[in-house]
Structure formats: C-alpha cells, structure tokens
Amino acid sequence: MKTEIVIGHGTGGAPVSFDIEELLATRLLVQGNSGSGKSHLLRRLLEESAGMVQQVVIDPEGDFTSLAEPFGHVVVDGAAYSPGEIEALARRIREHRASVVLALESLEVEQQIRCAAQFLTALFDAPREHWYPALVVVDEAQMFAPAVAGEIAEDTRRMTLSAMTNLMCRGRKRGLAGIVATQRLAKLAKNVAAEASNFLMGRTFLDIDMVRAADLLGMERRQAERIRELERGHFLALGPAITRVPLAVKIGPVQSGLKARAEGLMPLPEAAPEDMAALLTRDLASEAARPAPPPPPPAAPRVDEVEASIARAEERQVPQPEELRDSGAVAGRIEELIQALACEEGIAFQSASAQYQTFLSRCRRERLVGPMPDMQSFRRRFAIAGAGLDELDAATRERILTLAGTVEEDLLAPFLVIAKAAHAGETQVDEEALARAYGTSSPGRIRRLLDHLERQGLVVVRQDFGGGRTVMVPGLEGLAAG
8 A cells, every 4th residue: 555645845846755654653743933834734744645544633723624525534623522522532533543623713722722632632542452543633732732831720731741742652552643733842842842753844933943943853053044044835854754864845735725715915895985884884883782791890898998988887877776676676687788788789709708897887887786697607698698599498498508508608609509590490500690609700710619519529510612511419400501
C-alpha cells in the first residue's frame, strides 16, 4: 500500500513527499504565526492522507469541520455532550476507526481545554484490541499544552498537560501519532514539543520563537532570520518522514475549506447610500430596547456606614406601638422584618454580618422589645425566607429543612432554592435565583458551589460541555435543570 503523499513543492519545483507510515512512528510539530498558512498545511496533510489512515482532529476554532462532506469525517460538537459521553465517544471512535473532527468553537476556553483533555485521555486509554493507527491533530496546541500557568484553573492545566504528554510521549505504542500545531513555540510545553521528530516551521517574528525553531531545525542561530522572511504558505521542513536536511517547501492547494473566507481586499457593497442607511437604522429602536445585561452586584457597605445607619435609625425611633408590646406580636413582627429584608433587591450580595446589622437596626427603629434571634438563627430564617419555603405546605417544608440540617450556613440559602425547585419538578432551576441566594454573579462560583454540594452528598449534578446542567436532590421527587 502506498504510504507517501505530496504536501507541496520545493524551491526548484520538485515535489516534497511525506511518508505517513514513518509519521505514525515519529510525530510532527507545526509552527507558524497567524496568517502563515498553518491551517492550510494541516488541511493539505489531512486531505492527502484521508484514504490511508484514521484521523482525529481537535478543532478549537471550527476550521476543519468542512472535511466532513468531501472526506466523510464525522463532526462531533463538544458542547452537545457531557464529559462521560465525550469519553464514551472517544472509545467508540477507536473501536470503529472513525475519522472525526471534535469541534469546540461553541465552548469557552477552559471548557474547550477540559473537553479535549478528557477526549484525548479516553483515546489513550482505549482497550489494547482497539489500538489501530491514527493521526491525532491538535490545532492551537499552546492552549492544550501551555508552557506556563495562565488564567485557567490549576487542575485544568494539569489535566490537559497530562493528556498531551501521553499523546506525544506514549501514544506511539497505542497507534496514536500526535500532530501538534502552534502559533508560538515559546508558549508550548517543552516536553510536548521535544517528542516530535518532524518539523514544519512557518513564518514567525519574535526572536525567542525564531531561536527555538532554528534549534529544532538544526540551523545556526544567525540563520534564524530566514524564518522571519518566509512567505505565507511556505515552511521549512525537517524530519525522517520528510527530509534529512532542512528543506523549503511551498504547500500545495486544498480541496475543502471555508469558501466564504476573504483573502486580501474585496469589493465594497454597491448599495446606494440611502439603502445602506436604511439597512443600518431599520428596527434600531427595538434592538436598543432589548434588556441590557444585569448590573454588577452592589458592594457590601462599610462598617462605618452600617454604624451610621444604625445611629440614624435610633434617632428616628418612636415609642413602641401598643399592639407590639405583646411577645407574640413582637415575634410575628420580627418574622415580617426578616421576610421583607430577604425580598429586598441586592441584600443577598451583602455579607451576613451586614444583613444582621440591618435587621437589628430596623428592630430598634420600631422599638421592638423582646428576645432577638442570634446571628445563627437569623441566617437560617433569612435563608428560609429568601427561598420562599413559606409558600409550601408544612409537611414539605419540614422535609426540606430536615434534609438541610447538615448544610453549612453559608450554603443553606442556595441549597433551599435548589430543593424547592426539585420538589416542584420544575424543568429549570432559576439561575438568577440561585445566584441571588448565594450572593454572587459569577458562573464559576455557582459551578464550584454545585461541585461542593455534590461532594457533600446533598445533590447529584449532571453537566454537559454546552453548559446544560441537571440537578437532583436525593430524597425529593422531581428534577431540576439549569
């Protein structure tokens, strides 16, 4: 069986071949700045070898989904599946030798990284009987194998580095040939780059990247300037699967790709000025009337502001009404104050101590005389009021509160919101209500909250990469999803 493909032509017009069988054993590193033709090179390599070997593409930008129609690749949308389903898909891909493109463009960066890491790990961990040869192409590899810690969480960085290291260092025995492409060599983990024996180096301008590229190509550092002068679509090649000495190659044409992508200049629209003005201003008022994103939560008041508020309240104090001199009436009024406070806009974003001080100041203002709830009792009653448990029947309310008996005080309010929604059998948990109960506008904090509640055995969470979330509370009928 033929194992060589032509990826382009050298300086004299001679074809430059790529031995796919040798590539399976020696792996490939592609480097080039944005606009250097790196994606074009990968597409040429994939198209020419499509009939020879199974191909798996990790595609963070959606550049390679067009391979599906002419070459039969299966496009897998990472946002549509849960982590467990992504791993199961990877195992089936190895079993059935399917060529696939894992499209991640609809996910946030950290979710892209976690999805790709779990997918690669499942490919690597496939049963021995499914160790068929496959090219695994990872575009924008500096995202998935960063040289230094960035803005992603540390556990995510460890997960993705482990997956990429396994692919490049130990994947050969499992039939996996890693092809990693990066814009910046300096941003790619050295232990991942060092495992490649074949190199295709495109245009780059930063000195640190040029020096690393020259070192990998075995060139003297004074020759590194040559890399800066490369034209778009031109690469310096070296490696046992291509050539034993550095060779300049111009990548050949491709069959697939984004036809609508504009290269260079293109004619401007020919619409008349009045037609263009109509296009720009049509239905502008309705678009402007769309709800704006919620404002950031108000900052918690400073201690001196709380004290001043208490002082002003005491100055406005009036004699206690006759009807509130009865202890039962006082207790009822205290409950009403807690209910009213829990319903106020922005109160959940204040600290528990600020909430308690506000409550006490209102009690003083109304000259309520009697035992006041302590801080712990207030927080519990405040959480119950904020979750709206008083709307439920007594038996259900007691059942939820029994389940909440072991919940930490600062997590009680969001747990009660989840439990109420789960009992009602709602198809969605109100994300805004959950964020308001927890006093945050951060999706990350909500995610960590649910993870913590799940570790405590209080909820069961199923979450897919697209952001869909299903939460079940053991002991309650009903299901809640957000």
